[in-house]
């Protein structure tokens with residue numbers, strides 16, 4: 001019953017409109033089991049009619065579990081006034097063996113939750129991925145979509161993203177949800193997690209990225225997060241999806257459904273790993289023998305570029321880029337001046353480890369497809385050499 005006490009005390013301190021503050025609350029609950037009774041139903045209006053559009057309100061198990069992991073208590077009148085909609089779904093869920101209840105979830109993001117013991121609480125959460133057929137009937141925030149299905153690439157995402165909830169029985173759908181759940185990514189590719197701060201730079205977002213095959217770890221070469229952000233604000237600049245500051249703060253800087261330019265010209269996977277046919281290796285070796293470094297780098301990349309993953313390394317087109325704030329400074333190594341990146345610090349490595357773990361689970365990326373930048377592109381070898389995960 002600890003859970004209910006927390007909920008009720010929060011109800012008094014969180015006003016509805018302090019959504020930003022609510023987003024940073026550590027979730028104290030995780031849906032373990034979920035049952036969906038009905039989907040896309042409509043309340044009968046005063047005139048006795050039902051809204052047909054409500055059929056389009058079809059939240060998935062993943063979306064519902066995410067909702068109940070994150071929703072916070074609001075005053076009951078929110079359900080009947082500012083976020084009123086006739087479209088709803090019903091079901092039940094368990095947070096653990098003792099705690100759970102039945103729910104009625106409205107497409108506007110309001111829900112009524114009745115605990116097994118009988119207490120009823122009204123919940124609210126805004127950042128949901130489902131289609132809300134009545135979105136235009138209440139005041140929208142500027143980032144909310146109105147009137148149409150905004151998640152056009154939902155089919156692609158179904159393939160890419162792991163579902164934290166698995167269907168256990170099909171007669172009455174009961175979903176078992178994994179603990180811990182994976183990162184929740186909204187329909188514009190932004191992560192919704194307490195540990196990640198959003199600071200998106202549209203200018204570093206490129207073409208659509210439908211598939212994630214790998215993760216590439218970088219160091220910025222600059223002294224601070226701000227110095228990287230200043231460059232990201234410039235259209236010509238390259239960028240990555242995440243940036244880890246000196247104190248371990250993680251920023252998401254680009255949508256995960258968009259490419260960002262963080263890898264330039266690929267090295268030959270065949271030549272480096274020798275895991276390819278004899279003919280392929282012969283061809284790769286001949287390219288490596290080109291005398292001019294510039295020409296060789298370009299020729300090898302042009303050849304790799306035509307290959308499909310995993311014959312080539314993952315790069316900007318299919319890899320998530322993580323930048324770690326860190327300078328490169330001239331050092332004398334064996335009588336030669338070399339630019340050496342500063343060591344990745346403890347907080348940065350802890351943040352990197354957490355982020356990579358979450359991304360691995362969410363996108364099904366194998367640990368063997370996570371690279372330091374110089375492993376896949378001819379680069380200063382000290383870049384991210386001290387990063388660990």
Ligand SMILES: [Zn+2]
Nearest residue numbers: 218219373383
């Ligand atoms: Zn790099």
